[in-house]
Amino acid sequence: MQRKILVTSALPYANGSIHLGHMVEYIQTDIWVRFQKMRGHEVHYVCADDAHGTPIMLRAQNQGITPEQLISEVSKEHQADFADFAIGFDNYHSTHSDENRELASQIYLANRDAGHIEARTISQAYDPEKEMFLPDRFIRGECPKCGAADQYGDNCEACGATYEPTELKNPVSAVSGATPITKESEHYFFKLGDFEKTLREWTHSDHLQPEVTRKLGEWFDSGLQDWDLSRDAPYFGFEIPDTANKFFYVWLDAPIGYLASFKN
Numbered sequence: 001m002q003r004k005i006l007v008t009s010a011l012p013y014a015n016g017s018i019h020l021g022h023m024v025e026y027i028q029t030d031i032w033v034r035f036q037k038m039r040g041h042e043v044h045y046v047c048a049d050d051a052h053g054t055p056i057m058l059r060a061q062n063q064g065i066t067p068e069q070l071i072s073e074v075s076k077e078h079q080a081d082f083a084d085f086a087i088g089f090d091n092y093h094s095t096h097s098d099e100n101r102e103l104a105s106q107i108y109l110a111n112r113d114a115g116h117i118e119a120r121t122i123s124q125a126y127d128p129e130k131e132m133f134l135p136d137r138f139i140r141g142e143c144p145k146c147g148a149a150d151q152y153g154d155n156c157e158a159c160g161a162t163y164e165p166t167e168l169k170n171p172v173s174a175v176s177g178a179t180p181i182t183k184e185s186e187h188y189f190f191k192l193g194d195f196e197k198t199l200r201e202w203t204h205s206d207h208l209q210p211e212v213t214r215k216l217g218e219w220f221d222s223g224l225q226d227w228d229l230s231r232d233a234p235y236f237g238f239e240i241p242d243t244a245n246k247f248f249y250v251w252l253d254a255p256i257g258y259l260a261s262f263k264n
Helices: 020-038 054-063 067-084 098-113 192-203 208-224 250-263
Strands: 002-009 043-047 092-093 119-126 139-142 169-173 181-190 229-234 246-248
Touching: 002 020, 002 250, 020 043, 043 067, 043 246, 043 250, 054 067, 067 092, 092 250, 098 119, 098 250, 119 169, 181 229, 192 208, 246 250
Parallel strands: 002 043, 043 092
Antiparallel strands: 119 181, 139 169, 229 246
8 A cells, every 4th residue: 555654854954064963864764765665655755954043143144144145055055965965855945935934824823813822021131232132052151050161041061950041150142242131021932731631642642652752751740831932033033923023933933844845
């Protein structure tokens, strides 16, 4: 019996080059896809560049080009590397696409209209020189647990501790070197807990390896947290419908990018 199989690999981030660690996954997947096609199955192997987020915006600024120019250049490089290794994608796309904008907006609006999105005011670190809110990874300082210098705003690579950016000692912006200030902003949260029953049942059925099920069980035990899916301007991504200067966090539209590549 002929099967219809949709296959993907992890989307490479458009902020850097493909390395051999990446390529191992694509080669393994390509072998499996070729095998299934030889067996007569209908197989579609799709992928895309993950093209949004603060790191891409800042790298483009540092190079004096637009984010669109940067992701276009990186896409050409990525696809040339894949071609050199004879990776046979049926479609290779970008998360910065019309299809992905439409699908991300459609999924967001459906959840908003169903009551699964909540607006909330939060306090965040803000760079007064660059006039931008800072993601955790763009704040550096001394670990509040062990005192190690030059650590990220969310975890310490010296002692392994995790913490809030506000706990960091002597914090500085990794973008400008300025001392961050605290500023409030309205963000949009996805109420993940609304789907706890469905997710618990799905993850405890036959879909996953037992080890993965046990790991996800830790999240259920501690309670599913609301997910902040918005970011403030300046940000390279898709603007959230019916808002001003609010953008989808890259981790909202990146997974939807698989659907968008297949649609394309």
